Amino acid sequence: MELTERANILVRFNEADPLGIVWHGHYVRYFEDGREAFGEKYGLRYLDIYKYGYTVPVVKVSCDYKRSLRYGDRAIVETRYIDTAAAKIKFEYTLYNAASGEIVAKGSSMQVFLDKETSTLQLTIPPFFEDWKKQWGVL
């Protein structure tokens, strides 16, 4: 089963740089917007995970820029869960120009689990996330 969610992005004036295009650093924020939309659909928002006793800091992020976005453009971020055997959460992102349908960027992120009280890195998959995987048919 494939777990994905799409979210709308409206490019703000203050996100475009002197060249008139969205500054590349803002895409990391778009990815987080996508991840949160995914989390809302599948019960995996930061707040949900926090309630289970964990924080999930990003330990790796990457982005390939294919086309540019301009102020006023509408984009769609598609967030796809990629299952791994490790105690990690991996997502892949595809950013589309909503008008043309063209791919604007592709990216990925990796998160780990820390105990929210002690900040200890979890080397095995936390029980709540095993349950989550079962619930959504990825285990």
Add this chain to the structure above:
Amino acid sequence: MELTERANILVRFNEADPLGIVWHGHYVRYFEDGREAFGEKYGLRYLDIYKYGYTVPVVKVSCDYKRSLRYGDRAIVETRYIDTAAAKIKFEYTLYNAASGEIVAKGSSMQVFLDKETSTLQLTIPPFFEDWKKQWGVL
């Protein structure tokens, strides 16, 4: 006695908007940079205040824009402490273009004291801040 501090600001590429000038919202960050530089000089950084048991959220901010800044410009933010009888911290800011010396913007901010544990608003000046005022001759 007048308490002021000057801090350098280098305008980043990612702070300029499609018109090539610094987006107006970033000035609030420049003011905070100025406030922290002031705090470093006079022992009033957020971290110092936190150690005394308080947080000092901003409850009012304003900015008048006189001229624009462009990517690559160097600016100077001058932060001036304005004493008040109330349990508040007031600052005024003057932002200069470092090359021309012209005033770019003027602004102000007001902060209140909250107990860091209970978030209770302090209606009287906290003892540590009375001491601070005495130390710097503003009481």
Add this chain to the structure above:
Amino acid sequence: MELTERANILVRFNEADPLGIVWHGHYVRYFEDGREAFGEKYGLRYLDIYKYGYTVPVVKVSCDYKRSLRYGDRAIVETRYIDTAAAKIKFEYTLYNAASGEIVAKGSSMQVFLDKETSTLQLTIPPFFEDWKKQWGVL
């Protein structure tokens, strides 16, 4: 006739500071979100104005913070056009917590008209904006 528009704001994780509340500088961005939503409803977006030959830089902004917003909160920004006789555009903003209905912040902004080619300040109201005022019954 009163011209207003309401827009939804979803508080992002990356907008909250170490105290867990939205950093005060982000409200300026929320106001711009409100202004753009207003512009979309009434034909007064930056892009619309640009087509008429003008840019409208913000020359004054202020914000009074009443309550805090936290990551995950939903807010509503209400943007109200305030007519003035001068060659300026004035807006007032009220930010509400969408769940409680409480006022979170109030603010205002003032913009002027510059010729987009020469950056010359317009001392009289541009014809397109006179038309706009007539169209919406504020003249």
Add this chain to the structure above:
Amino acid sequence: MELTERANILVRFNEADPLGIVWHGHYVRYFEDGREAFGEKYGLRYLDIYKYGYTVPVVKVSCDYKRSLRYGDRAIVETRYIDTAAAKIKFEYTLYNAASGEIVAKGSSMQVFLDKETSTLQLTIPPFFEDWKKQWGVL
């Protein structure tokens, strides 16, 4: 010959998230700070390149996070030029905690050359960049 530059980063209050650590997206900005410091030392700032007739948009960025930074921390970003035979500019970044010397993050970026008037992708290395390579002994 190895071309590198080090720049100081002061972690701002507004860059830390509700967990008290710098939000991961801000590292992309730190990398740009490093790239600009490198550009200042070696004559390769955006403004320099623009004068030669090109813009150099980022087409790929990645970051591996090893440790976290907190508000008040001082960091050092080391930017290293990595020569390639293609019409591209590649940098690698190492972010250190200035106090402990520990590596906080590693990253890289890739930029391409566009004609600044036509936005045409340059498939061969622009003459000015060949000269730059010769000047700095990387060709």
